[in-house]
Amino acid sequence: MESFIPTMARHNESFLVAVTWLVVACVAPSCGQSVNPPHSPLDVIIDRFDVTDAILRDGLSTLSLKQVPGLHLGFEEIIRERIQDDPRSLTPHFSLHLQNKTVREILAALCDADKRYVWSEDASSVNVYPQQANAERPYLLNMHIRRIVVTEVPNANQAVTALSGFFPGQQIGYFPTGLGDNSYSSPWTATFDDLSVRQFVNRIAEHMGPQTSWVWEGGKGERGFLFLKGGFNTYRPVP
Amino acid sequence: MTQTDNEVSANWSSSVQAVATINTNGYASFRSVGTSVITGTAKLQSVENPSCRPQVFQSTAPATVFDVGATGPPYIFVGTDTNEIRANEYQVTNAAHSALPQPPGGTCCAASSDPSDSVTLTPTGNNPFTFHIGTMDQSATGGDRTLTFEYVLPDGEGTSVQLNVTAREFAYLTNNDPGNDCHLQYGTNRTYVYTVYTHPDRNAVVANDGLVGTAVEESFNPPLACMGTPQNGGLQLSGGISDNVGSLCSDSPLTCTQTTTQSLSVAGYPVRTNTLQWGSSGVVYTNNGPTQ
Numbered sequence: 001m002e003s004f005i006p007t008m009a010r011h012n013e014s015f016l017v018a019v020t021w022l023v024v025a026c027v028a029p030s031c032g033q034s035v036n037p038p039h040s041p042l043d044v045i046i047d048r049f050d051v052t053d054a055i056l057r058d059g060l061s062t063l064s065l066k067q068v069p070g071l072h073l074g075f076e077e078i079i080r081e082r083i084q085d086d087p088r089s090l091t092p093h094f095s096l097h098l099q100n101k102t103v104r105e106i107l108a109a110l111c112d113a114d115k116r117y118v119w120s121e122d123a124s125s126v127n128v129y130p131q132q133a134n135a136e137r138p139y140l141l142n143m144h145i146r147r148i149v150v151t152e153v154p155n156a157n158q159a160v161t162a163l164s165g166f167f168p169g170q171q172i173g174y175f176p177t178g179l180g181d182n183s184y185s186s187p188w189t190a191t192f193d194d195l196s197v198r199q200f201v202n203r204i205a206e207h208m209g210p211q212t213s214w215v216w217e218g219g220k221g222e223r224g225f226l227f228l229k230g231g232f233n234t235y236r237p238v239p
Numbered sequence: 240m241t242q243t244d245n246e247v248s249a250n251w252s253s254s255v256q257a258v259a260t261i262n263t264n265g266y267a268s269f270r271s272v273g274t275s276v277i278t279g280t281a282k283l284q285s286v287e288n289p290s291c292r293p294q295v296f297q298s299t300a301p302a303t304v305f306d307v308g309a310t311g312p313p314y315i316f317v318g319t320d321t322n323e324i325r326a327n328e329y330q331v332t333n334a335a336h337s338a339l340p341q342p343p344g345g346t347c348c349a350a351s352s353d354p355s356d357s358v359t360l361t362p363t364g365n366n367p368f369t370f371h372i373g374t375m376d377q378s379a380t381g382g383d384r385t386l387t388f389e390y391v392l393p394d395g396e397g398t399s400v401q402l403n404v405t406a407r408e409f410a411y412l413t414n415n416d417p418g419n420d421c422h423l424q425y426g427t428n429r430t431y432v433y434t435v436y437t438h439p440d441r442n443a444v445v446a447n448d449g450l451v452g453t454a455v456e457e458s459f460n461p462p463l464a465c466m467g468t469p470q471n472g473g474l475q476l477s478g479g480i481s482d483n484v485g486s487l488c489s490d491s492p493l494t495c496t497q498t499t500t501q502s503l504s505v506a507g508y509p510v511r512t513n514t515l516q517w518g519s520s521g522v523v524y525t526n527n528g529p530t531q
Contacts, residue, residue, distance in 0.1 A: 083487075083495050084464040157488070161423055164490040173489030176428055179455050179472030179482055217467055222495055224487045226467045233468050 041071040042104040042126065049098040049106050055091040056114040057215075057234045060128060063106055064213045064231030071103065072206050073231075074198070076129035076141055076216045078116065083219030088235070092116075125202035140170050141198040141216065148200060149191045156182040156214075156227035159204040163197065173224035175217075182208055182227040201225065249281040259302050267302060272341040274303040274396065303396040306341040308334040309388040312448070314440070315372050317408040318506035322453040322473070324359075324371045329402070331368040331388045339367055345392045352385040353406075377408035378439055407437035409444075409505040411529040412480070419521070421488035427521025428485035435479060435505055441531065444478035451476050458502050465495035465517040474505065484513075486521045493519050500527070 046066055051059045057077060064073050080087060094113040098106060107119045107126065119128045133139045145166065153159040157174045164172040188207055192200055205212040208229050215226045226232065251261040255275035261267045267277065276299050284293040311329030331340055331347045340347070347368035349358045357373035370388070378384055382403040391397035412433040421428035435444040444450060452473040459469060466487060475481060482503070486493060496518050503511040514525040 083466075084497075157420075157428065158422065161488075164423055171489060171491040173423065173426070173487045173491070174428075175467040175487055176483040176485035178470040178484070179457055179480070180470035181472065181481070215467065218487065219495075221491055222465075222487055222489065222493060224467075224489065226470075228470060233470050235462065235468050 039070075041068045041124075042102060042107075042121070044068045044071075044103050045100055046098070046103065046106060047100060049096065049101060052095045053093050054095065055088055055093060056110060056117055056128070057087065057091075059094075059096065059106075059110045059113070061232055061234035063103065063110070065233075067211065067230070068103055069210060070124060071211055072125040072202065073213045074125055074127045074129075074202055074205065074216075075214070075232075076127070076133065076198075078130050078132075079217075079223050080219045083222040085219060087217075122199055122202050124206055127198060127202070129198070138167070138170070140167065141196065141201070143167055143170070143197045145192065145195055145197060145200055147191065147193050149189075150204075151189050152187040153184070153189075154187055155184055156204050156208055156225075159188065159207075160201065160225050160227070163200070171221055171223065173218075173222070175224045175226040177226065177228060180228040180230075180232075182229060184208065246286055247281055247283055249279065251280075252278045253302075254278070258304055269302070269304045272304050272306045274301050274342060274392070274394070276300070277302045301394055301396055303342065303392065305390065305398040306333045307388075307390045307398055307400055308332050308336055308340075309386070309400045309402055310336040311386075311402065312404070313382070313402075314405040314407050315374055315384070316437070316448075316450065316506075317374055317377050317406050318453075318508065319373065319375070320453045320506040322450055323506055324373050326449040327372040327374075328361075329370045329372065329386060329388065331370075331390060331400075340390045342392060345390045345397070347388065347390050349386060349388045352387075356384075374406050376406060378406040381405045381440055405440055407440055407442070409435055409508040409510050410438040410441075411436050411531060412503065412511045413530075414526070421485060421521070423488050423490045425491060425493050425519075425521075426486040426488040428483065428488045429522075429524070431480075431482045431484055431524075433480040433482065433503075433511070435474065435510065436531075444474070446477050448478055450474045450478055453506050455480050456504050456507075457482070458504075459499045459515075460502070461497075461499055463499065464497045465493075480505070484515065484522060484524060486517055493517075493521070 051062050060075050092114050096109055111117050111119050116130055117128055118131045148162055150159045150162050160174050205214045205227055211230055213228050213232045215232055218224050251265050253259045253261050253275045257271055258273040258275040259267050259269050278299045281296045282293045285291045309329055309331050315327040316323040333341055349370040353376050359371045361369040361371055363369050382405055384404050384406050386402045386404055387399055389397055389399040412435055415432045417429040417431055419427045419429060455473055456471045457469045498516045501513045501515050512527040514527060516523040
């Protein structure tokens with residue numbers, strides 16, 4: 001498995017290859033099985049978790065809205081052919097009715113219900129992404145960043161714009177939050193070295209507050225990030 | 240003190256002079272909060288046969304001086320959102336709103352002149368008595384709703400106070416004219432800040448109304464095609480709404496086009512529709528009201 005290394009970082013390629021291998025290893029699905037410290041949000045028990053005729057996005061939305069303290073959830077939806085295409089018509093549907101299960105067990109059940117996806121942990125974030133992402137080259141979220149700086153950014157949207165121009169041929173964008181909020185409590189300046197785009201996006205989201213979520217979605221050429229404090233909504237057909 | 244005529248003598252007394260005194264004519268003066276037992280005694284003496292034993296009649300009754308008031312906003316908000324119910328809060332206190340109602344030891348209840356309103360005594364015990372009012376009915380005119388708060392002592396003595404309030408329903412919005420905050424090459428990203436107004440008073444919701452978190456929802460007809468899923472929110476600390484409207488903000492050209500109607504509601508009450516038109520340059524926003 002190899003990840004894309006931006007041209008600007010090739011001056012120290014051997015070092016970066018080693019770092020990249022570590023990064024890729026740590027976002028692999030097996031990381032989701034690692035032992036967590038006590039009080040991990042993954043160990044929080046959810047009394048009831050019910051989704052009916054759902055797609056994965058619905059299930060993750062439901063989980064994100066459970067208000068689990070400390071849960072930072074990132075979801076990379078499989079990018080559609082066109083942004084207008086309805087994900088509900090392109091995606092497996094399932095129902096889950098779980099009681100007294102941990103967040104970890106619910107994530108496992110969701111990824112089992114739509115086997116195209118896997119999940120893993122990165123620091124205090126949980127990522128759900130296409131299994132194919134590890135084989136797809138180049139896949140934006142797996143790409144490696146040698147160094148990236150955000151300066152006095154007021155919100156997550158402005159933070160992610162720092163990615164623009166980093167990776168030739170990779171379209172970068174973000175969606176409006178609607179009535180949601182992704183502002184920072186104060187302008188944020190930070191520097192990150194040797195991390196994947198996924199990890200960078202996790203850090204952007206984690207900085208918003210104690211419980212956050214982000215979604216990468218859209219169509220080819222018109223895809224973007226949506227950052228929100230708390231959980232995210234999903235389209236559900238009216239019953 | 241005694242008042243006499245040819246046939247009857249009568250006198251009155253008060254058991255607690257600090258609370259009430261009573262003059263020779265039987266008129267009471269109330270001096271401070273508390274309860275005093277007023278005793279009236281009448282003695283009937285036969286004029287024709289003065290040697291007969293007089294008949295004595297005596298009666299007692301409690302006389303209570305209350306110090307009771309009620310405090311809360313001059314309006315309540317229509318709806319079932321828990322944040323609204325919490326804001327529609329009234330407390331039964333003394334008249335100066337500085338202490339518990341006096342004399343102490345009583346119980347309290349409340350009622351609205353609209354029988355469909357709900358009245359809930361919060362579980363704070365009686366320190367102080369706190370009521371939450373719920374209503375689904377907007378006032379026709381300002382102050383047309385009467386809230387009555389009763390305070391009753393264990394001996395049955397009681398009093399009540401009333402407040403006239405307006406039941407306000409979320410009705411319409413005004414907004415700013417924000418600039419484009421998309422700093423990539425394509426698309427628009429504008430944050431509309433709305434002030435929420437209510438009927439029938441046409442007043443703005445303000446921070447002191449304590450409605451933060453009251454549900455604000457948006458829906459689109461037809462459903463959104465050119466961007467992600469609509470996200471709901473709540474009233475902000477200011478009492479207003481912040482809505483981040485835009486297209487994908489991108490470093491590559493946009494191709495998705497769509498025209499849709501955005502409907503905004505507060506606590507389930509429709510307050511605004513906007514036409515949003517997505518195109519290659521972003522979103523064109525048109526306010527369709529209502530404006531008042």
